[in-house]
Amino acid sequence: MRLLTKYGVTLLFLCGAVFAQKRPVDYVNPFIGTSNYGTTNPGAQVPQGLMNVSPFNVMGSTLNEFDKDARWWSTPYEFKNAYFTGFSHVNLSGVGCPDMGSLLLMATSGTLEVDYRKYGSTYSAEKATPGYYSNVLDKYKIKAEATATQRVGTTRFTFPKGTNHILLNLGEGLTNETGASVRQVSETEIEGSKLLGSFCYVNNQAVYPIYFVLRINKKPSKTGYWKFQRPGAAWENDWNKDAGKYKLFTDYKDILAGDDIGAFFSFETAEEETVEVQLAVSFVSIANARENLKTEQPKGDFDAIKTAAEAKWNDDLSKIEVEGGTADQKTVFYTALYHALIHPNIFQDVNGEYPAMETRETLKTTGNRYTVFSLWDTYRNVQPLMSLLFPDRQTAMIRSMIGMYKEHGWMPKWELYSRESYTMDGDPAIPVIVDAWMKGIRDYDIDAAYAAFYKSATVTDSSNRIRPDNADYVKYNYVPLRDSFDNSVSHAIEYYVADWNLAQLAKSLGKTDDAKMFAARANGYQHYYSKEYGTFRPILPNGDFLSPFDPLMGANFEPNHGFHEGNAWNYSFAIPYDIDGLVKLMGGKKNFVQRLQSTFDKGYFDVTNEPDMLYPHIFSEIAGEEWRTQKLVKTILQEHFTNSPGGIPGNDDTGTMSTWALMNMMGIYPLCPGRPDYTVVTPVFDKVTIHLNPDFYQGTSQIVIRKEGQGDYIKAIKVDGKKNSGYKLAHDKLVNAKEIVITTGNR
Amino acid sequence: MRLLTKYGVTLLFLCGAVFAQKRPVDYVNPFIGTSNYGTTNPGAQVPQGLMNVSPFNVMGSTLNEFDKDARWWSTPYEFKNAYFTGFSHVNLSGVGCPDMGSLLLMATSGTLEVDYRKYGSTYSAEKATPGYYSNVLDKYKIKAEATATQRVGTTRFTFPKGTNHILLNLGEGLTNETGASVRQVSETEIEGSKLLGSFCYVNNQAVYPIYFVLRINKKPSKTGYWKFQRPGAAWENDWNKDAGKYKLFTDYKDILAGDDIGAFFSFETAEEETVEVQLAVSFVSIANARENLKTEQPKGDFDAIKTAAEAKWNDDLSKIEVEGGTADQKTVFYTALYHALIHPNIFQDVNGEYPAMETRETLKTTGNRYTVFSLWDTYRNVQPLMSLLFPDRQTAMIRSMIGMYKEHGWMPKWELYSRESYTMDGDPAIPVIVDAWMKGIRDYDIDAAYAAFYKSATVTDSSNRIRPDNADYVKYNYVPLRDSFDNSVSHAIEYYVADWNLAQLAKSLGKTDDAKMFAARANGYQHYYSKEYGTFRPILPNGDFLSPFDPLMGANFEPNHGFHEGNAWNYSFAIPYDIDGLVKLMGGKKNFVQRLQSTFDKGYFDVTNEPDMLYPHIFSEIAGEEWRTQKLVKTILQEHFTNSPGGIPGNDDTGTMSTWALMNMMGIYPLCPGRPDYTVVTPVFDKVTIHLNPDFYQGTSQIVIRKEGQGDYIKAIKVDGKKNSGYKLAHDKLVNAKEIVITTGNR
Structure with a gap:
């Protein structure tokens, strides 16, 4: 030990010289x-x-x-x-x-x-x-x-x-x-x-x-x-x-x-x-x-x-090591991971004290209390990423969310320093926690979480500011347009996503009746489908569709009828948990694929915002169409995620945009929060090594994702030598794998 | 004792009924x-x-x-x-x-x-x-x-x-x-x-x-x-x-x-x-x-x-009881005393803490720490009144002033809550303390006070914000006009008053050389006398008088050259400690009286402000002219001090205007702070009883001032049966007297 101390500096210097390799940081x-x-x-x-x-x-x-x-x-x-x-x-x-x-x-x-x-x-x-x-x-x-x-x-x-x-x-x-x-x-x-x-x-x-x-x-x-x-x-x-x-x-x-x-x-x-x-x-x-x-x-x-x-930073960033790819791609990748590790951030003082949610009473925590939960954004990928890379932090974040419920009576929606801003839509705490739960991250008070979810899903009076239109939603299973710019369809779509997640949790907790009820509610999206336009369309209080209707109204963040920060095209495919149902609703596979593809071809797809960020991956849910995902992801990464000040397309949304790039560059993307799997896409790098937290994942200490072959299209996926069926990779399979080989080629 | 408690209310009620007399309050x-x-x-x-x-x-x-x-x-x-x-x-x-x-x-x-x-x-x-x-x-x-x-x-x-x-x-x-x-x-x-x-x-x-x-x-x-x-x-x-x-x-x-x-x-x-x-x-x-x-x-x-x-309030106001006079006069009188007992006010908290002068360090006092010292006003009569009626408070006020010096390095000038506002002119802490000292109120650190006075009287650099023009003053024994509106003459007049007081104190302390020096400085007022105008007149830096010169410039609080809140007429007689010298300077008694009288006859006298508030009493310094004081005081009281919202002529100046009325109504007014005597004027009341604090005044527990006879003019003054020589009453004589009889008649 004395020797190490004595020559420590010299040894480090030598190491630096020998391995003059750039660190992730x-x-x-x-x-x-x-x-x-x-x-x-x-x-x-x-x-x-x-x-x-x-x-x-x-x-x-x-x-x-x-x-x-x-x-x-x-x-x-x-x-x-x-x-x-x-x-x-x-x-x-x-x-x-x-x-x-x-x-x-x-x-x-x-x-x-x-x-x-x-x-x-x-x-x-x-x-x-x-x-x-x-x-x-x-x-x-x-x-x-x-x-x-x-x-x-x-x-x-x-x-x-x-x-x-x-x-x-x-x-x-x-x-x-x-x-x-x-x-x-x-x-x-x-x-x-x-x-x-x-x-x-x-x-x-x-x-x-x-x-x-x-x-x-x-x-x-x-x-x-x-x-x-x-x-x-x-x-x-x-x-x-x-x-x-x-x-x-x-x-x-x-x-x-x-x-x-x-x-x-x-x-x-x-x-x-x-x-x-x-x-x-x-x-x-x-x-x-x-x-x-x-x-x-x-x-x-x-x-x-x-x-x-x-x-x-280097410790955290080193949770993923990459080889291959250009220097710029590595920069985009590690900067994306850097951005994913900014929010949520710790809140408590060194003595553990923090102001309770809304009451602002001074409370004390032993673990980390997190804040800045932009959940409408982050439930899509940042929180799933945390489950994979930092399950300890994810646990503490979920405990923080449950703490907020215990302090304030409601789960967070867009929480900022123990105040609820009620910004954006839906009930996004549900998919965050359900996704983690389904991935086996479970060291928190799930009964309290379930009580909180059940409350915001069922309370229909004005005390429910998480789902402000829940009376309508519960009654009709959709939210009618009551004000010109009330974002009613967007609200409802998020409620469906939350309810589908809640159904998964209810089932997991043995609450069969609840599971059925919420699963049924999650199907309500079908109310909004307008055959005439082939998109979702606002419904008036009398049950009729809104007329006249322009599905493109609302592009570029302009206010429109029923949709929030987007238009009908940006929302109509955003039902990740029931692509099959959606395909049927939209007249079958061919029609569906053609319409979804058209959002890209006609420029309806909005790369700058969350509602349609899953669109490229939806193709991978349809056998034979996965190449479209791979192609689109590559194009989007190339065009919109670059090593430059403008290298993120619009607000990073507390790391959500960055994480979209990050996970796609790794070769796995969580299409459907609450469903513990990933869509496999063509990795940007030849080799991606993910180091897992052994306290949570005992199956392997690290996963290597290796790309073999040339070309942008996936020809085969092998997990520890065994062929993976399809283009989805179960979370459980991933975190127990030593090596995943993705063989690529031309289309 | 039990009886008293039991029947206390009833007894009080009976007392109230029997002596259905109005209390001072x-x-x-x-x-x-x-x-x-x-x-x-x-x-x-x-x-x-x-x-x-x-x-x-x-x-x-x-x-x-x-x-x-x-x-x-x-x-x-x-x-x-x-x-x-x-x-x-x-x-x-x-x-x-x-x-x-x-x-x-x-x-x-x-x-x-x-x-x-x-x-x-x-x-x-x-x-x-x-x-x-x-x-x-x-x-x-x-x-x-x-x-x-x-x-x-x-x-x-x-x-x-x-x-x-x-x-x-x-x-x-x-x-x-x-x-x-x-x-x-x-x-x-x-x-x-x-x-x-x-x-x-x-x-x-x-x-x-x-x-x-x-x-x-x-x-x-x-x-x-x-x-x-x-x-x-x-x-x-x-x-x-x-x-x-x-x-x-x-x-x-x-x-x-x-x-x-x-x-x-x-x-x-x-x-x-x-x-x-x-x-x-x-x-x-x-x-x-x-x-x-x-x-x-x-x-x-x-x-x-x-x-x-x-x-x-009733306790304090009852320090003086009056009989005779109209109800309105009693109201004017007791309201004046009420106004005299508002400032200075206590400053320390119940635990004795207060912020130190200027440094604002938290200090602790055992006695009362006072604040709000508008000394340019109050040295003239409010503080002398305190010496007579509340020598305990006066002592604490002086201790507070000395405390300020110890904390901040300078005596207060216009102190407000431990900040020095440097408002108005002169070095007014000196006459306040010297007047009390000369009246035998001496339980404070006089050495510190003297050191403070000596400092502000002699320091000539810019650190001396009490006497900002002290370099000029020390060099020339007057302050030349260096800026159009620099109030130079007013400053100097106040320095003379302070220096005369300081000479008295130095003498009392055995500092003979200092006494001589300050007494000589106090004579400097003579520099300002302009034979041509018969008034004081600003002096230019080259030693010449200001020309052209309008001695009336500056009425109604308009800015003028050399005089502050007044004009040359309002300041030219304001040398209370050397009326004899002033008389000589102004060409003898007849000329002096005529000129002083003209300030009233021509309306130059400003009843609303301090500089000339002593003018009526100056006549009492000149044998045979005392009747003018008595006449003027009566007229001013009648015209300007009334039982009405407008019943004080201009700013009360933290009780100074009220105290002018109060003491004149009692029959004694302190013409010259630092000289322990009072000018006797015709009391408004038939009988004025002053209760003295036995801790300070052992000669008598109460003084009765009795007015006998009709008419507005004083014919004789007897102190405990003995004729008082002249129209001045020494403080020592007053506070040892049981009865002072003022015989009045027509002129």
Whole structure:
């Protein structure tokens, strides 16, 4: 052991030289998805960490192409923008609505300026790797670097000689809410709170505070606050020179609260002197933020924190190793996995405390409590991926969901920091948990989960905000169109998916009657099928179809009748659990295939959103048509998932788009959540090695998926030497396989 | 003792019936000074209490004649106004600048409305007595009543049957600062903070937080907050329905911070149901506010608190008993004493803690720590009055002043809640303490006080913000006019007064050289005398007098050259300590008397402000001219001090105007602070009995001042039977006298 310690460094160096091979973490390009509305950010964070420190460049200057206040905007960073106004702490990745993105930390030089319209700067030498981001602020010649532990962001500024400043802007951010408070604890420490919430504007009551403690490692020469002062009447402005302006508070250290406030620290620095800033957060209290700081970063050692963050990422990313493929494909792949490991993220403080769902009572957990459940998105593939790669995290996430039910009485839908935003449709907690359950991940209170599911599936009064139209749904087995833009068909389709899943669970739990009831309900989708149009079509309260009807209405996220973020074409095949039934409904196999194919040929298929993301894989449910899946997946991957800032087609949706690419590149895609199998597609790589968690999967420690032969089309699938029948691979078979050989060729 | 308890009520009732005489407290009319810019308020408070609960009627409606945002405005209440928007907690009385006047508590009925422009109401049945205020809100038929202990306000609302609300508006107030925070502790308790300060706009860094805890005695059916939301761009307002409006937070209980926020409680009440609200404050912390609440009002018993407050007032007011005079004169008199006992007020919490001067470090005191020292005003008579009536309080006030020096390095000038506002002129702490010292009130650290005085008198660099032009003053013995409106002459005159006082103290302490130096400096006023105009006149940096010069420039508070809030006429006789010298300077007695008399005859005399408030008494310094004092004082009292809302001529100046009236009505007025004597004037009353504090004055327990004879002019003054030589009465003589007989007649 002593020898190892003594020569450790040398040995590692030698290893590095011998195996000069790139590690998974080295392939990640955090700029992928930072343009083209991908809404990811290149900020520093650890896997599933609460803290994300992102460059913030979406306000304050016409140098920016996109401004958060000039249009709907949901990300702290846009690759095409140019005007940096600081680092935002705690951000959302890949979402479509503005929230979070606050606690803006900036460094400047020269005369103190606290107006972000003036203190921002263009930047260059931008660099981002997992757990690290840096740039150089052109205006000030300051190098800015960020890294993070789970709940604490660390920023290092390298200053030129002279007077420099560190600013914490608490007035701005992506969130729709304003209002913050700050207090100086000592010359080198401030603490405070800021209001966040009203995500997507759906539930304007879903607001919550973030608490912070900020510490700097150099004694400032000057400290203070600023606050934008209410404009006064003309007479008053003669006396009150601060009215309608940013007022500097240079001689006040107690609590300052307001809409548009901030704190500053000024320094005299030597050339290339560095100052480190640690910003810790908590959603429980300032005291907990401080405890998080002390526990995670007892010393503020930027380089050590950066190294540890990178190591954590490499550990996680190494759960899958790939060989073959181009460097760009590896980058797309590992960046996709990186994006899949951002949300849900941990929520509890180091002492285990977190605010309970909706009640916000302080509770304590022993395991990880997760938050940011964008379930309408993630039930499709992110959560299934977690079951395969990180069943321990999946278990904790499911326990978190059940915890929310126990605290609040309802499962989450689009949960954000223990507030339910009621964004998007359906009852998506059901397929998440049922899918895991069917895959054997079962170490949680399934009775409570079932009670929660049964409740949201059956309660028909207005207390049921998960299924707001459940009275109609239960009565008619469909949701009639009661308001022009009520998304009724989309709601119902999600209820069918949830009910089909619930039927599987009921059956598994021996609740035969429930199973039958929910299975029957899941068939209700057939009500919506319009022979005339060959698509689903809204139904009016009187039972008639909506007329006139345009199945293409609603493309490009425009509102339409009955469908949410899509049109009839984007939803009409979205019944993954009953493709056979759908085929019959639509007039048989030939007609079905032709119509489904036409969604691609005619450009109806929307690659940017969830409802039809399963369409390519549906062909694999129809014997002889699987080649279409393989062809389409290849094309979509090539065209839409690239090693570039625009390399994700639209919002990443907390990793859902990335996971679509990721799993298809691996060669397996979960077409139907709740059905424990995968559609096999042509892998991008020659060899994919999946390392399994032995606590959950004892059949094998790693699965190798090997592609053999040339060509894009699958000719044969062998599992440990035995031919796999068809193009579906059961989960159980997968996780017990040592090697899966996919032989490919031309069509 | 048991008998007393048992029959106590009956006995008291009998006593009341037998001596059906009005008590001093019964004469007080808190509406005096609430119009005509008196800026007193009819709010409920105890003597020298921190808490004042005042009706707030200066915003939100065109029904008001005066609006705080439409003009310079410094009081929460104006008698002529009509639109009530709540009770403000902790107010300033008689000041000329806006500050404090926040924590606005309102009650409403029906639909919840949180915009003060809409929720306010006219009122009727208004009543105010010391420690109590009530009215009826016409719009809601709610009776609103307020009373207070030292640090806690109690409000009682009597509601009609139905849905009613209690609102705490934290967005508005008189103060120029905005920004507050609030948090719900339980259904019946909230806590928070609000920023105050920038008094008079002179020192915009002099801000400080007030902390509060509010408790209600009825469980509400609903609670929540409101906040004015930042207006969004047009596109955003489509989504964010709250943008640019007051948003209600009905489902959020954690910290809310912002510029324009509030909290509400809604109730269902029976007819005539009462709800009591206790609002406790602290300038140290929320925890201390809560401790103040628990200690002062363990039970919220409105009637008991009201009775106790009234009893406290009667105790204090009974220090002087008067007989004779009209009921209105008694009302003017006792209301004046009431106004003299509002500021300075106590500052420390029940546990003794207070924020140190400027550093705001939490310190602890055993005695009372006082705050709100408007010393440029109060050194003239309020503090001398305290020496006579409440030497214990005067001692504690002086100790507080010395404490400020020890904490901050400088004596207070216009101190407000441990911030120095640097408002008005001179070095007024010196005459306050020297006057008390010369009257034998000496139980404080005089060495520290002297060190402080010596410092502000001699330091000539920019650290000396008490005497900002001390370099000039020390060099030239006058302050040249360096800026058009720099008030240089007014500054210098105050320095002379302070230096004369300091000379007296130095002499008393055996510091002969210092005494000589400061006495010589006090003579510097002669530099300013212009023979040409017969007034003081600004001197230019080159030593010449300012030309052209208009000695009347600066009337009506208009800015002028060299004089502050007055003109050359209002300052030219303001050298109380050297009337003989002034007489010589101005060409002898005849000329002097003629010129001084002309200030009254020509209307130059400004009854609304401090600089020339001593003018009537100057005649009493000149043998044979004393009748002029007696005549002028009578006329001024009759014309300007009346039992009506406009019954104080201009700002009461934290009791200074009232004390002018009070002492003149008693028959003794302190012409020259630092010189322990009084000018005897014709008392308004036949008999004035002053009860002395035996801890300080052992010569007699009470002094009777008896007026004998008819007529307005003093013919003789006898002290305990012996003729008093002249019209001055030494303090020592006064406080050892049993009876002073003033014989009056015609001229």
